[in-house]
Amino acid sequence: MRDLYIRSMCLPEPIPRENYLAKLPVVRHLADRGIEFHKQVTFFVGENGSGKSTLIEALAISQGFNPEGGTKNFCFSTENSHSELCNYLRVARGTVYPRDGFFLRAESFYNVASNIDQMDREGGGGNRVINSYGGKSLHRQSHGESFLALVENRFGGRGLYILDEPEAALSPGGIIRLMQNMDELVRNDSQFIIATHSPMLLAFPDAEVYQIREDGIASVRFQDTDHYRTTVRFLQNPESAIEDILGRERAD
Numbered sequence: 072m073r074d075l076y077i078r079s080m081c082l083p084e085p086i087p088r089e090n091y092l093a094k095l096p097v098v099r100h101l102a103d104r105g106i107e108f109h110k111q112v113t114f115f116v117g118e119n120g121s122g123k124s125t126l127i128e129a130l131a132i133s134q135g136f137n138p139e140g141g142t143k144n145f146c147f148s149t150e151n152s153h154s155e156l157c158n159y160l161r162v163a164r165g166t167v168y169p170r171d172g173f174f175l176r177a178e179s180f181y182n183v184a185s186n187i188d189q190m191d192r193e194g195g196g197g198n199r200v201i202n203s204y205g206g207k208s209l210h211r212q213s214h215g216e217s218f219l220a221l222v223e224n225r226f227g228g229r230g231l232y233i234l235d236e237p238e239a240a241l242s243p244g245g246i247i248r249l250m251q252n253m254d255e256l257v258r259n260d261s262q263f264i265i266a267t268h269s270p271m272l273l274a275f276p277d278a279e280v281y282q283i284r285e286d287g288i289a290s291v292r293f294q295d296t297d298h299y300r301t302t303v304r305f306l307q308n309p310e311s312a313i314e315d316i317l318g319r320e321r322a323d
């Protein structure tokens with residue numbers, strides 16, 4: 072890939088101190104140092120509430136995606152729940168414009184599926200939107216099946232894909248399929264920016280992992296993330312981990 076579609080983002084103007092956004096570590100880091108993208112795959116990992124969704128949602132909106140998710144052609148809205156961070160964000164783009172794109176917001180994938188069905192009901196018999204998603208209504212598939220149908224059929228390469236917890240619907244086998252698809256899409260000049268809690272996904276090769284903590288954002292090896300270490304420690308000896316967590320031995 073000659074150039075990334077998204078190279079960096081920063082906050083040129085301060086956010087008023089009384090705004091809750093100003094207290095988030097990601098926002099403080101953006102204001103102080105900005106965030107640079109160096110790889111075709113970038114992960115944001117951090118505790119619940121650390122600001123991952125706020126960050127990638129603002130980036131997606133700044134690039135013209137619907138705040139509730141979908142392609143740039145989606146314009147439905149069920150609840151105006153996105154933050155105003157996008158109004159403050161400055162994004163540096165590469166020289167090449169992506170040909171494809173998708174913003175996945177885990178909480179509103181259901182609404183994306185409904186919107187596709189609705190567009191086809193109102194479409195007047197032309198080429199059906201659902202055909203680009205494998206042909207079967209996403210509502211008539213399981214959560215994980217419909218997500219994989221989206222990635223396998225709709226993601227076409229040379230794209231900017233901004234995904235919030237894509238693992239939410241997926242079994243470990245599903246995560247492996249997602250990684251295989253990502254590998255193909257990366258070879259085909261795509262850029263992924265992903266918020267995740269999945270230690271498996273974090274191991275995707277040649278990715279940059281930004282870990283968000285109270286004291287800011289740091290680029291780390293996936294093996295050094297809290298998520299990876301906690302999961303490995305647990306799985307290496309689940310019985311002893313459960314004893315520590317619950318303060319008692321298992322009865323069985």
Ligand SMILES: Nc1ncnc2c1ncn2[C@@H]1O[C@H](COP(=O)(O)OP(=O)(O)OP(=O)(O)O)[C@@H](O)[C@H]1O
Pocket residue numbers: 091095117118119120121122123124125126
């Ligand atoms: N309207 C709001 N007013 C005040 N605080 C808010 C508002 N919306 C979100 N927050 C807070 O902003 C913080 C960041 O939320 P965000 O959804 O970005 O976290 P996250 O890292 O994506 O978490 P998770 O891993 O649980 O998805 C949270 O502490 C949340 O409570």
Ligand SMILES: [Mg+2]
Pocket residue numbers: 123124125235266
């Ligand atoms: Mg989130």
